[in-house]
Amino acid sequence: MDDAADEAGIERRPGDRPGLVRSAMFILWPSFFMAGVTVALVFAVVDPSDLSWFGAAPMALPRAAIYTLSFLIFWLLISAASAMSLYLAQQQKSPPQ
Numbered sequence: 536m537d538d539a540a541d542e543a544g545i546e547r548r549p550g551d552r553p554g555l556v557r558s559a560m561f562i563l564w565p566s567f568f569m570a571g572v573t574v575a576l577v578f579a580v581v582d583p584s585d586l587s588w589f590g591a592a593p594m595a596l597p598r599a600a601i602y603t604l605s606f607l608i609f610w611l612l613i614s615a616a617s618a619m620s621l622y623l624a625q626q627q628k629s630p631p632q
Contacts, residue, residue: 558621561617561621562614562617562618562621563614565617566610566613566614566616566617567610569609569613570606570607570609570610570613571606573609573613574602574605574606574609577605577609578602578605583598583601583602583605584598586601
């Protein structure tokens, strides 16, 4: 049983996906879902046509492009946080001295 599946309490069966793919699924699927929720929450409050970089003129991108770029940025950030959590959960605990 790989470490990520062991930590999550999931038993491995013959033919299951290898540890790297399984860990990627543990990271990417929940972060994909939360990125979608985050985009929905942010753009329920913020109008994409009002966005600008550091007080400059509003961005000259269509709304769909702003939604897409925002989703990808949120997905990247949330994936990084999830990957860090999984990495820290897999570390060996050192015995107290």
